[in-house]
Amino acid sequence: xxxxxxxxxxxxxxxxxxxxxxxxxxxxxxxxxxxxxxxxxxxxxxxxxxxxxxxxxxxxxxxxxxxxxxxxxxxxxxxxxxxxxxxxxxxxxxxxxxxxxxxxxxxxxxxxxxxxxxxxxxxxxxxxxxxxxxxxxxxxxxxxxxxxxxxxxxxxxxxxxxxxxxxxxxxxxxxxxxxxxxxxxxxxxxxxxxxxxxxxxxxxxxxxx
Amino acid sequence: xxxxxxxxxxxxxxxxxxxxxxxxxxxxxxxxxxxxxxxxxxxxxxxxxxxxxxxxxxxxxxxxxxxxxxxxxxxxxxxxxxxxxxxxxxxxxxxxxxxxxxxxxxxxxxxxxxxxxxxxxx
Numbered sequence: 001x002x003x004x005x006x007x008x009x010x011x012x013x014x015x016x017x018x019x020x021x022x023x024x025x026x027x028x029x030x031x032x033x034x035x036x037x038x039x040x041x042x043x044x045x046x047x048x049x050x051x052x053x054x055x056x057x058x059x060x061x062x063x064x065x066x067x068x069x070x071x072x073x074x075x076x077x078x079x080x081x082x083x084x085x086x087x088x089x090x091x092x093x094x095x096x097x098x099x100x101x102x103x104x105x106x107x108x109x110x111x112x113x114x115x116x117x118x119x120x121x122x123x124x125x126x127x128x129x130x131x132x133x134x135x136x137x138x139x140x141x142x143x144x145x146x147x148x149x150x151x152x153x154x155x156x157x158x159x160x161x162x163x164x165x166x167x168x169x170x171x172x173x174x175x176x177x178x179x180x181x182x183x184x185x186x187x188x189x190x191x192x193x194x195x196x197x198x199x200x201x202x203x204x205x206x207x208x209x
Numbered sequence: 210x211x212x213x214x215x216x217x218x219x220x221x222x223x224x225x226x227x228x229x230x231x232x233x234x235x236x237x238x239x240x241x242x243x244x245x246x247x248x249x250x251x252x253x254x255x256x257x258x259x260x261x262x263x264x265x266x267x268x269x270x271x272x273x274x275x276x277x278x279x280x281x282x283x284x285x286x287x288x289x290x291x292x293x294x295x296x297x298x299x300x301x302x303x304x305x306x307x308x309x310x311x312x313x314x315x316x317x318x319x320x321x322x323x324x325x326x327x328x329x330x331x
Binding site: 007008009042045046048050074075076077 | 213216217219220223224227228230231234235
């Protein structure tokens with residue numbers, strides 16, 4: 001009966017803290033047994049049972065629900081599992097989940113390693129997110145350069161804008177001009193406050209844009 | 210690495226979020242139920258208005274109600290009415306006399322004015 005109603009709709013306020021915890025843990029166990037991991041996680045969260053939450057995280061991982069697994073490990077405070085699942089995701093190319101796992105444990109070393117891996121695989125969005133999170137300007141410049149080489153000018157502008165590197169932005173603007181990307185060029189020159197080039201683009205390519 | 214305290218804070222934050230979410234769901238369900246009841250009441254009001262428009266005017270209904278009320282008030286219980294009955298009778302006689310127009314006697318009006326006793330041929 002209680003299980004059919006769902007954890008959300010239960011009112012256990014009439015019970016003592018211990019009794020409530022027992023009921024919720026029992027519910028969580030039963031939900032886990034039946035494979036309803038979302039409800040199980042809710043029951044364990046309400047019961048304050050972080051150990052069981054970590055077990056639910058492993059079940060999520062078995063089902064390849066890595067987002068949920070990372071979230072469960074994060075709530076459970078299980079750093080070992082977060083590192084393990086983060087590395088696994090990195091190897092498998094699940095960069096979003098890997099970033100979430102390493103961010104959860106706030107490991108600069110692992111995040112840098114992951115950021116480099118993202119640059120190598122051309123996942124500049126994640127690389128930018130990681131180095132921005134770490135506040136590593138040198139790495140952001142490195143990401144920007146890599147983006148220019150790969151022709152990912154929008155990402156390059158984003159990276160150089162963040163570190164406020166006007167010279168690099170001007171270079172990106174020129175590269176965009178050469179490739180006929182007037183909007184991107186204008187954006188780069190605008191951020192670089194290059195009034196001459198802004199006027200040049202507006203006067204000569206205003207109608208094209 | 211993230212400290213134990215920070216992780217505990219995150220867990221507590223999520224726990225409270227879940228509790229708030231649950232409370233919100235309950236409040237929303239109650240609101241939905243209230244909306245449903247209001248809708249039913251609205252429908253009933255519309256139906257009653259339509260009935261009132263189709264039926265006799267409200268003044269007539271009110272008159273009928275008043276008459277019925279008056280009737281129920283006039284229906285006396287036998288024990289109570291025995292004593293005041295003569296008084297009412299007297300009052301009725303008196304009021305009948307008052308309501309007569311003119312208060313004439315037979316001497317006031319000449320019979321000649323109503324009947325002609327002369328020659329019809331003239």
